[in-house]
Amino acid sequence: MARLIIRHETRYLYERPVGFGLHRLLLRPRDSHATRIVEASMGLSLRASKRWVYDALGNCVCLMTPEGRSQELTIVSQLTIERFPAPLAPLRIDNPHTAMPIVYDRGDRTILDPFIDPASDDPNGMLLDWVRAHAGGPYEPALDFLQRLNRYIHQHFDYRQRDEEGTQTPAFTVTMGSGTCRDFAWLMVEALRRLGYAARFVTGYLYSPQHSSVRGAGATHAWCEVFLPDLGWLEFDPTNGLAESADLIPVAVSRTPEGATPISGLILGDPGKSELSIHVDVRPADPQMEAA
Structure with missing residues (x-):
């Protein structure tokens, strides 16, 4: 503690x-x-x-x-x-609903529908094509895929601070290959929704011991939460490649960045x-x- x-x-x-x-x-x-x-x-x-x-x-x-x-x-x-501390330890997942494609039971689906329905436009299908290119084969454990996508955004997108308010569209972030923490969080949320995942936008604080290489310290931070059967809401921070980290301190969750x-x-x-x-x-x- x-x-x-x-x-x-x-x-x-x-x-x-x-x-x-x-x-x-x-x-x-x-x-x-x-x-x-x-x-x-x-x-x-x-x-x-x-x-x-x-x-x-x-x-x-x-x-x-x-x-x-x-x-x-x-x-x-x-x-x-x-x-x-809330480390994401390796888990043995026996429930086939936690493999891709993700399946939610009827009770959960009623609650999760607003977080599965995309909230941004993708007129040319660019975002869908991008996330499909990173999806694994059938029945890949969903948790493995989520961690892999989280790491990919962290490793392949350039982090840039931006003082102006607002969030880039996910398609624009893919095109530019760069953004802020809120842009990366929104990209992951909206990309996963197009594969049928329930995902929501999170804002809060980031603890960065001794101001290390963690990106986003010194201001409010943003990341993504994804709901998996048997596991509930799990935190993924694509800006830093973190998953279920005790350094993430959530303040607000929302369907869109504006709500948080x-x-x-x-x-x-x-x-x-x-x-x-x-x-x-x-x-x-x-x-x-x-x-x-």
Whole structure:
């Protein structure tokens, strides 16, 4: 078990004072058998009314409306969590439904249908052709295929940071051969859906001890979850080639990237030029752990 401290600071600067409408914050990690929240606090540069709710997918959402007008809005989320290792050990899978082509039973299928139906266009079939070229033969264990595709994206696509909001289409990412963590996660989600897998988009935090070669540390991160019979939802991070890693700290799951945006909201008035800065720091509560 590792105890981690997460500090997530988001700052908006505007050329002219603006008012603020409702904001939707997805900053609190999902409580689970692998993650326990010990302490949580949120600091705002303005007074605000706020309330907490759970959305239809079980994400913890803060609905906040800042008061007054200002040229700056700063939101600081401070968390202490306990994260339990969840290695993906080699598994003997006897259920033939966990081999390709994947088959879900009727009860699961009713729930999973929205995550099986693709949400992006592929007018020329480029994405389908690409993922079919990487699929193995009939009855390849699905877990083997998922790990292989996860590693392939990590090894063959160039990681590039991009400050602009939004996510590339999966077909565009295949064409360019490069993208951000959210582009790679969305590529894997939509490619797998075209083979009949239930997959969803995940945002959260990434623990990178001593800022090693892990890509995506220092900001919010994105990856993919896939549902397999008998195994449930499994995490795959194609940006770093990780699978079921304790370094992945999920905050929100969604059918599309837009549904898992960490902070979204309305401003009232003409801001002129604007500037956004985001900084995320994930570190051990015990400094000796980082030095180890």
